[in-house]
Amino acid sequence: MRKAKTISPVLRDVIMWLRETLIALFVVSGVINILALTGSFYMLQIYDRALTSRSIETLIAISALAIGLYLFQGILDITRSQVLVRMAARVDDRLAPAAHRVAMDMPRYGYSATEAIERARDVDTIRHFIAGQGPIALLDLPWMPLYLIFIYMLHPMLAFIVLGGGVILALLTLLTEISTRQHSSAMHKAAAERASILDANVRNVEVIRTMGFLGRSVQRFDDINRKHLALQLRTSDIGGTYSGIAKVLRMILQSAILGLGAYYTIKGELSAGSIIAASVASARALAPVDMVIGQWKGFVAARRSLKRLKDLMAVLEGDAARVSLPKPRNTLKVDKITVAAPGAGVVVLSDVSFELTSGQALGLIGPSASGKSSVARAIMGAWPLARGAVRLDGADISQWDADQLGGELGYLPQEVSLMDGTIAQNICRFDPNVDSEAIIAAATTAGVHEMILRLPDGYETAIGANGASLSAGQRQRLALARALYGNPFLVVLDEPNSNLDAEGEAALAEAIQVMRMLGSIVVVIAHRPSVLAAVDMVGIMQGGRLTAFGPKDEVLGQHVKTSRHGVMQGEKGTSNQGEQRWANRRS
Numbered sequence: 001m002r003k004a005k006t007i008s009p010v011l012r013d014v015i016m017w018l019r020e021t022l023i024a025l026f027v028v029s030g031v032i033n034i035l036a037l038t039g040s041f042y043m044l045q046i047y048d049r050a051l052t053s054r055s056i057e058t059l060i061a062i063s064a065l066a067i068g069l070y071l072f073q074g075i076l077d078i079t080r081s082q083v084l085v086r087m088a089a090r091v092d093d094r095l096a097p098a099a100h101r102v103a104m105d106m107p108r109y110g111y112s113a114t115e116a117i118e119r120a121r122d123v124d125t126i127r128h129f130i131a132g133q134g135p136i137a138l139l140d141l142p143w144m145p146l147y148l149i150f151i152y153m154l155h156p157m158l159a160f161i162v163l164g165g166g167v168i169l170a171l172l173t174l175l176t177e178i179s180t181r182q183h184s185s186a187m188h189k190a191a192a193e194r195a196s197i198l199d200a201n202v203r204n205v206e207v208i209r210t211m212g213f214l215g216r217s218v219q220r221f222d223d224i225n226r227k228h229l230a231l232q233l234r235t236s237d238i239g240g241t242y243s244g245i246a247k248v249l250r251m252i253l254q255s256a257i258l259g260l261g262a263y264y265t266i267k268g269e270l271s272a273g274s275i276i277a278a279s280v281a282s283a284r285a286l287a288p289v290d291m292v293i294g295q296w297k298g299f300v301a302a303r304r305s306l307k308r309l310k311d312l313m314a315v316l317e318g319d320a321a322r323v324s325l326p327k328p329r330n331t332l333k334v335d336k337i338t339v340a341a342p343g344a345g346v347v348v349l350s351d352v353s354f355e356l357t358s359g360q361a362l363g364l365i366g367p368s369a370s371g372k373s374s375v376a377r378a379i380m381g382a383w384p385l386a387r388g389a390v391r392l393d394g395a396d397i398s399q400w401d402a403d404q405l406g407g408e409l410g411y412l413p414q415e416v417s418l419m420d421g422t423i424a425q426n427i428c429r430f431d432p433n434v435d436s437e438a439i440i441a442a443a444t445t446a447g448v449h450e451m452i453l454r455l456p457d458g459y460e461t462a463i464g465a466n467g468a469s470l471s472a473g474q475r476q477r478l479a480l481a482r483a484l485y486g487n488p489f490l491v492v493l494d495e496p497n498s499n500l501d502a503e504g505e506a507a508l509a510e511a512i513q514v515m516r517m518l519g520s521i522v523v524v525i526a527h528r529p530s531v532l533a534a535v536d537m538v539g540i541m542q543g544g545r546l547t548a549f550g551p552k553d554e555v556l557g558q559h560v561k562t563s564r565h566g567v568m569q570g571e572k573g574t575s576n577q578g579e580q581r582w583a584n585r586r587s
């Protein structure tokens with residue numbers, strides 16, 4: 001895996017664009033904040049000029065001026081909010097597809113599905129923050145000194161009080177953050193765990209119900225839910241207490257300005273208008289502090305999301321457009337590959353090497369957990385290699401553009417999973433330029449064309465989430481058609497006959513023959529020997545190693561010879577039982 005030294009280009013563009021827009025908005029915020037002094041100046045003018053001079057004209061003139069300034073400020077305010085909302089939408093628009101891609105790639109590197117889904121939500125968190133009040137508060141905050149200077153000019157002591165109050169409020173926020181940080185990360189973890197139990201329970205409901213552990217499953221959910229609730233309660237309590245204290249402090253501060261103002265007025269150091277002006281200005285000075293405090297959680301969450309995305313995208317995001325290589329035609333070379341299971345880190349394949357040429361089919365056999373499916377995942381590029389290389393016509397598969405290469409690969413995983421959509425969409429891999437001929441050709445080769453025609457809507461039948469409306473055998477054969485779509489050069493079928501009947505198996509053997517004739521390379525993993533009829537090469541996996549590889553007759557002959565004792569005994573056992581059964585039937 002590459003180190004996260006660089007930042008992903010998509011994210012870099014977005015951040016640079018954000019920075020430029022924010023600088024412009026910062027300047028606009030300066031103007032808004034200067035205009036926001038209008039209220040205070042208006043008070044000063046009313047009390048200290050209009051009232052003392054008792055002139056109605058002056059009153060009207062300064063009022064008209066104030067209204068004009070208010071309107072201008074309002075327009076700027078509205079514009080600023082609108083720009084921020086659009087900015088959020090644009091960030092989402094640019095970031096979401098890239099983040100989604102990264103999330104889809106995460107399981108490959110050992111992250112859980114829940115983590116992947118959370119990462120995909122990070123973009124929502126960022127958009128939410130940008131479109132909310134948070135950025136406005138952050139943009140206004142640096143302009144706080146403007147009000148402080150204004151108040152200072154009225155009376156230095158008042159400015160110190162406001163500044164001190166602001167600092168204490170900020171410290172309170174910091175304290176809240178520190179004392180809830182631990183709980184919030186535990187709460188996050190509990191929420192993720194809860195989501196994964198919920199997901200597992202819903203997915204396994206048939207098993208859970210029939211075997212009577214519904215109660216226990218609900219209990220499992222309830223346990224983690226309670227833990228989550230308790231943590232949430234504690235975090236809210238702490239947050240609530242601090243915000244309560246902040247509110248009281250805020251009220252005291254506001255009154256203190258008035259009280260102190262009155263004191264200085266009595267002493268003759270301040271005019272009456274100044275009290276009101278100072279009060280209005282101090283409210284405005286502290287407003288962004290209040291807002292920042294209110295938006296702090298969102299800010300922290302957005303920052304955390306951005307950092308996670310930054311790290312993951314730098315590591316996982318595939319390189320931008322690669323050179324298009326010519327279609328592979330001749331060879332598949334698996335060159336000393338060693339593979340560790342993502343996340344677990346256990347080596348599941350060591351030093352596996354073999355080579356196949358166009359038109360050849362390999363039957364890969366071996367006991368359970370010997371690494372057959374791991375070979376399939378490795379040569380399809382689904383799992384990263386720790387060492388070695390998989391080459392098509394000499395070029396490492398990692399050199400290919402993934403989408404281009406995908407068209408040359410056909411993969412039927414051991415656990416078939418189809419996607420919510422129509423049969424045609426599933427076969428053509430959701431290609432928007434539907435090629436009906438290719439779809440029908442793939443279905444025909446896979447031997448499912450007739451079966452599909454018998455369905456109520458034929459190729460347009462919607463199969464539901466994960467093909468829920470089909471039988472296991474139907475799903476498997478449909479997945480075979482998907483693997484064969486577009487006559488890919490390399491087809492890997494992982495136990496393609498596990499759910500098939502005799503007719504299905506015959507169709508499968510036929511499909512392998514057809515693919516070989518078209519010049520493809522086919523790798524079939526099988527427990528049952530029937531599939532081996534269609535292959536010319538055989539490999540045997542044992543304990544993560546390829547212990548035998550070669551032409552079918554040679555390898556199978558060798559295998560029988562070396563393990564004659566066990567195999568013969570086993571065979572004898574079965575044939576004896578068989579004979580016994582026949583004898584019983586006859587009698």
Ligand SMILES: Nc1ncnc2c1ncn2[C@@H]1O[C@H](COP(=O)(O)OP(=O)(O)OP(=O)(O)O)[C@@H](O)[C@H]1O
Binds near residue numbers: 342414
């Ligand atoms: N996601 C995973 N995380 C950790 N270990 C894994 C993972 N997938 C497979 N393994 C391990 O890799 C080894 C090989 O598994 P693999 O699925 O390749 O076996 P297989 O030969 O296909 O078995 P079967 O015939 O049962 O399908 C096993 O020991 C298994 O425990």
Ligand SMILES: [Mg+2]
Binds near residue numbers: 372373374414494
């Ligand atoms: Mg397997």
